[in-house]
Amino acid sequence: MTNSNERKLTIARAMAEATAQEMRVDPKVFVMGEDIAALGGVYGNTRGLLEEFGNERIRDTPISETAFIGAAVGAAQDGMRPVVELMFVDFFGVCFDAIYNLMAKNIYFSGGKLKVPMVLMTSTGGGYSDGGQHSQCLYGTFAHLPGMKVVAPSNAYDAKGLMTAAIRDDSPVVYMYHKGLQGMGWLGTEAGATVHVPEEPYTLEIGKAKVVREGKDVSIVSVGMGVHNALKAAKTLEAQGVSAEVVDLVSLVPFDRETIRTSVGKTGRLIVVDEDYMSYGLSGEIIASVTEHDISSLKAAPKRVAFPDVPIPYARVMEQFCLPNPDKIVAAWHDMKAA
Amino acid sequence: MKPTQQEQHWMYRNMVTSRRFEETIAKIYFEGKSPAFNMASGPIPGEMHLSDGQEPVAAGVCAHLTPEDVVTATHRPHHQAIAKGVNLDKMAAEIFGKASGLSGGRGGHMHLFDTDVNFACSGIIAQGMGPAVGAALSRKMQGRPGVAVAFVGEGAVNQGGWHEAMNLAAVWNLPFVCVIEDNAWGISVAKSAATAVPTNDVRAAAYGIPGTRVEGNDPYAIYEAAGEAIARARNGEGPSLIEVETYRLAGHFMGDAEDYRPEGEKDGLTAKDPIPAMRARLLKEGAASEEDLARIEAEAEARVEAAIKFARESADPAPEDALTAVFAA
Numbered sequence: 001m002t003n004s005n006e007r008k009l010t011i012a013r014a015m016a017e018a019t020a021q022e023m024r025v026d027p028k029v030f031v032m033g034e035d036i037a038a039l040g041g042v043y044g045n046t047r048g049l050l051e052e053f054g055n056e057r058i059r060d061t062p063i064s065e066t067a068f069i070g071a072a073v074g075a076a077q078d079g080m081r082p083v084v085e086l087m088f089v090d091f092f093g094v095c096f097d098a099i100y101n102l103m104a105k106n107i108y109f110s111g112g113k114l115k116v117p118m119v120l121m122t123s124t125g126g127g128y129s130d131g132g133q134h135s136q137c138l139y140g141t142f143a144h145l146p147g148m149k150v151v152a153p154s155n156a157y158d159a160k161g162l163m164t165a166a167i168r169d170d171s172p173v174v175y176m177y178h179k180g181l182q183g184m185g186w187l188g189t190e191a192g193a194t195v196h197v198p199e200e201p202y203t204l205e206i207g208k209a210k211v212v213r214e215g216k217d218v219s220i221v222s223v224g225m226g227v228h229n230a231l232k233a234a235k236t237l238e239a240q241g242v243s244a245e246v247v248d249l250v251s252l253v254p255f256d257r258e259t260i261r262t263s264v265g266k267t268g269r270l271i272v273v274d275e276d277y278m279s280y281g282l283s284g285e286i287i288a289s290v291t292e293h294d295i296s297s298l299k300a301a302p303k304r305v306a307f308p309d310v311p312i313p314y315a316r317v318m319e320q321f322c323l324p325n326p327d328k329i330v331a332a333w334h335d336m337k338a339a
Numbered sequence: 340m341k342p343t344q345q346e347q348h349w350m351y352r353n354m355v356t357s358r359r360f361e362e363t364i365a366k367i368y369f370e371g372k373s374p375a376f377n378m379a380s381g382p383i384p385g386e387m388h389l390s391d392g393q394e395p396v397a398a399g400v401c402a403h404l405t406p407e408d409v410v411t412a413t414h415r416p417h418h419q420a421i422a423k424g425v426n427l428d429k430m431a432a433e434i435f436g437k438a439s440g441l442s443g444g445r446g447g448h449m450h451l452f453d454t455d456v457n458f459a460c461s462g463i464i465a466q467g468m469g470p471a472v473g474a475a476l477s478r479k480m481q482g483r484p485g486v487a488v489a490f491v492g493e494g495a496v497n498q499g500g501w502h503e504a505m506n507l508a509a510v511w512n513l514p515f516v517c518v519i520e521d522n523a524w525g526i527s528v529a530k531s532a533a534t535a536v537p538t539n540d541v542r543a544a545a546y547g548i549p550g551t552r553v554e555g556n557d558p559y560a561i562y563e564a565a566g567e568a569i570a571r572a573r574n575g576e577g578p579s580l581i582e583v584e585t586y587r588l589a590g591h592f593m594g595d596a597e598d599y600r601p602e603g604e605k606d607g608l609t610a611k612d613p614i615p616a617m618r619a620r621l622l623k624e625g626a627a628s629e630e631d632l633a634r635i636e637a638e639a640e641a642r643v644e645a646a647i648k649f650a651r652e653s654a655d656p657a658p659e660d661a662l663t664a665v666f667a668a
Contacts, residue, residue: 030480070466073469073470074472108445
């Protein structure tokens with residue numbers, strides 16, 4: 001293998017590279033958000049962009065999420081392609097109208113005459129004791145509301161392809177990146193997220209899940225950080241003679257129900273791993289995709305490993321107790337077999 | 340700066356068109372809704388917010404705008420849409436929920452979007468501000484001509500998003516104008532009970548931009564104030580804030596009993612109806628003859644009739660088309 005084939009990037013660098021490549025070829029693309037210019041983004045995903053493109057196209061904003069996300073909608077409708085950052089997804093509470101009533105609905109309200117080509121990138125996830133307003137995933141909250149595509153990469157290769165695809169998309173895309181996968185030195189980082197990333201631009205199809213590990217006894221379906229937990233659990237299970245398949249959803253909207261059904265059709269068993277809250281969310285939707293389609297494909301009742309329905313606690317032992325992890329996934333398998 | 344005679348005629352025609360349109364809508368709105376009032380019934384279901392009395396604001400501001408300029412409007416958008424040049428046939432059809440409507444029946448009267456004239460709405464208070472500021476940013480970044488105007492009501496200034504957007508427009512020196520239609524009422528809550536300052540032009544000081552208050556719902560004074568603000572925006576000198584004293588002659592929505600109004604307020608308002616007032620002024624100043632006015636009024640009437648006929652005769656959308664146009668094609 002040559003050196004370029006071995007080039008490994010963090011998700012943060014992959015996002016920045018995709019953005020820079022699109023900005024070089026399309027003057028309509030620009031980035032705005034809090035601390036995305038000189039600082040390069042709190043999670044590193046806009047690092048280096050200010051130096052190349054200047055502060056007209058790499059715009060630090062006031063702490064005014066309603067205004068600047070609303071402004072991104074207006075700019076997108078007027079022909080620009082804004083990439084806008086909501087620093088923590090938890091902050092959606094101060095600006096959700098701009099997101100779900102404007103960004104997500106204006107194409108529909110125009111009967112499809114408007115395009116709203118914008119990317120809303122936002123950090124998700126906890127595990128580092130940042131408390132209940134800086135640690136949530138909220139996948140289900142965003143994916144529930146129509147009019148927004150939603151993606152959540154688990155590794156740098158997908159991160160770059162999804163960012164390029166999101167910037168080129170004429171509909172709004174919510175790009176949810178997990179802090180624990182970003183490759184920031186000061187946050188615990190999942191090593192499996194830092195992978196080979198080709199230098200040339202490429203896209204990943206939004207709305208297409210991936211089987212990231214083949215297996216025949218059980219399908220473990222997840223997204224983002226959960227994929228890495230699932231892969232670790234699959235290794236443990238393999239040592240116990242159990243062959244687990246792991247499905248990385250990659251996108252939440254559009255939702256690739258077919259890949260889930262095909263996998264469960266093969267394995268007959270389903271474990272869903274979701275760092276978002278358990279009830280009324282992604283985990284239930286994944287299970288419904290199977291059960292309402294063909295309940296006979298299941299040999300056992302599905303299991304969920306998800307965050308319990310409580311605010312995210314601060315104390316390390318409490319947060320870790322609540323978070324999904326490989327041991328819980330392995331335990332879910334044994335519960336399923338015992339039932 | 341006074342409107343030219345031609346502009347005065349344009350403004351009057353717009354005001355009369357808007358009024359005739361809403362009078363017609365009001366009449367049709369009650370079809371199928373009596374004897375028992377049921378908002379879901381009749382050819383025009385849902386809430387209906389009329390702008391009777393507020394026409395001078397839209398006419399005085401939009402007299403300075405071209406189709407390439409951007410306007411965002413509110414839940415009470417008819418007068419603004421008409422003044423901005425939104426296609427009246429398609430707008431009427433949208434209000435009737437027809438396939439030929441602006442969005443094929445997906446939006447309704449609070450969600451009028453006409454991309455041909457850069458017109459958009461939000462039914463949520465103050466939420467047109469961000470998109471208008473963003474459109475202004477887009478023009479500045481692209482070096483394309485055009486200004487963006489956000490119309491809001493006086494209640495909107497107490498929304499956090501209003502302040503955020505004003506600050507953003509000012510800190511980035513954008514070609515943006517915020518026009519506050521002060522009709523004194525936020526549904527049933529009086530401005531005096533909701534807003535800490537008597538007039539909102541003073542809030543411009545918080546953003547270091549010019550703020551103007553226009554009293555008396557006077558289309559000529561509105562024209563002048565808007566002209567200065569829009570010229571300033573076009574010249575790259577940044578945003579402005581205008582508050583206009585106007586009057587909501589009707590209730591917040593159709594069916595509003597208006598019991599919250601002080602006794603006699605509505606009688607006084609009728610006497611302040613801006614349309615007869617402008618008519619009298621046009622005659623008095625010799626800017627229009629009785630024949631001119633009769634012709635303008637007949638044209639407005641015919642325009643409205645044609646639009647309503649188009650809407651009534653248009654087909655309903657295919658129900659399953661509800662499932663389309665969620666994402667860009």
